[in-house]
Amino acid sequence: xxxxxxxxxxxxxxxxxxxxxxxxxxxxxxxxxxxxxxxxxxxxxxxxxxxxxxxxxxxxxxxxxxxxxxxxxxxxxxxxxxxxxxxxxxxxxxxxxxxxxxxxxxxxxxxxxxxxxxxxxxxxxxxxxxxxxxxxxxxxxxxxxxxxxxxxxxxxxxxxxxxxxxxxxxxxxxxxxxxxxxxxxxxxxxxxxxxxxxxxxxxxxxxxxxxxxxxxxxxxxxxxxxxxxxxxxxx
Ligand code: ADP
Ligand code: MG
Numbered sequence: 001x002x003x004x005x006x007x008x009x010x011x012x013x014x015x016x017x018x019x020x021x022x023x024x025x026x027x028x029x030x031x032x033x034x035x036x037x038x039x040x041x042x043x044x045x046x047x048x049x050x051x052x053x054x055x056x057x058x059x060x061x062x063x064x065x066x067x068x069x070x071x072x073x074x075x076x077x078x079x080x081x082x083x084x085x086x087x088x089x090x091x092x093x094x095x096x097x098x099x100x101x102x103x104x105x106x107x108x109x110x111x112x113x114x115x116x117x118x119x120x121x122x123x124x125x126x127x128x129x130x131x132x133x134x135x136x137x138x139x140x141x142x143x144x145x146x147x148x149x150x151x152x153x154x155x156x157x158x159x160x161x162x163x164x165x166x167x168x169x170x171x172x173x174x175x176x177x178x179x180x181x182x183x184x185x186x187x188x189x190x191x192x193x194x195x196x197x198x199x200x201x202x203x204x205x206x207x208x209x210x211x212x213x214x215x216x217x218x219x220x221x222x223x224x225x226x227x228x229x230x231x232x233x234x235x
Contacts, residue, residue, distance in 0.1 A: 017068070020179045024064050024187065028057035060185060067189035070126065071178070077200050079118040084156060085110050087124050088147055095132050095145065103141035106132075109148040114156050115223045123197045130190040131160040131217050137183065138164030138215065151223075158219040166211035175207065194219075 035050045035057075042050065092108060099106045128147070135145045139162055148159040167175065174180040176195045181188030198205045201221055209215040 017072070017178055021064060021068050024179065025061050028061040028064075031057045032061075056185075060187070064187045064189065067187055067193055071189060071193050071196055077120040077123060079120050079201075081116045082119050082121055084114055084117060084119065084124070084149060084158065087119070087121060088128065088149070088158075091125055091128055091132075092147075094129070095147075098133070099136060099145060102136055102139070102143070104136060104139055104143040104145065107144060107146040109146060111148070111150045114149055114151050115225070117156055117201075117221050117223055119201065120197075123200065127194050127197045127219065128158070128160070130194050131219075134190060135160060135162035135164060135215065138162055138166075140164075154222060154225055156221045156223055158221075160217045160219070161214065162216075163214040166213055166215055167207065167209040168211055172207060172209065176205075 032054050035054050039047055039050050039054075088108065088110065092106065095106045132145055132147070136143070139145070143163050146159070146161040148161065150157050150159070171180075171182065176191050177188075178192040179188040180191075195205060198219055198221075203219060203221040205217060205219050207215065207217050
């Protein structure tokens with residue numbers, strides 16, 4: 001009975017998502033079509049700026065499709081025992097480059113060696129990038145993005161903190177809803193994707209925020225401390 005209900009719920013969700021993505025993809029397609037029509041009549045100079053806009057809209061449609069595909073992916077993902085710190089360190093040059101372009105900075109506060117987790121590396125990278133990019137987009141120049149790790153007896157936590165605009169209480173409820181965005185160029189799929197990745201790792205994600213001060217996303221992964229004792233290695 002329960003799984004039947006789950007199936008109905010899943011089908012409803014897929015239907016809603018399909019409607020959402022159709023709408024989202026039609027917008028950039030309509031813009032591209034409009035510009036192509038205009039381009040027929042324009043001089044080479046004017047064409048340059050149209051070219052830029054057309055490329056941006058196509059990139060946007062592409063990223064909607066990519067996010068949507070990752071979201072619709074099967075719940076079974078390949079996991080391996082990897083140190084979370086390695087993944088963060090591998091990503092940090094990318095985050096740094098992105099932050100630098102915006103005049104922002106990135107701080108890593110990696111705690112002592114963490115228990116090893118079963119992780120899908122590609123998905124965890126996507127999780128960190130999505131959270132990090134949201135933070136950067138919420139901050140102006142001089143903003144600071146901080147990635148922090150810590151662990152308790154049975155959980156490993158990743159904290160993503162920013163000094164950005166913060167999130168109002170009414171918006172907080174909708175954050176993880178597919179297609180919810182406050183950005184003109186946003187897809188609203190980033191956090192939905194983060195949630196589905198965290199759930200595929202049996203973890204949880206929470207948010208604390210103060211408008212005008214900043215936001216903190218906490219991702220928490222469970223681990224089996226007894227099993228972990230056999231695998232724990234110094235990082
Ligand atoms: P998108 O980034 O495409 O808008 P997301 O699902 O990644 O979609 O985020 C949804 C919305 O949540 C954003 O539009 C923004 O309003 C809000 N948000 C997410 N992260 C932050 C953050 N760190 N600071 C402020 N607002 C945020
Ligand atoms: Mg986003």
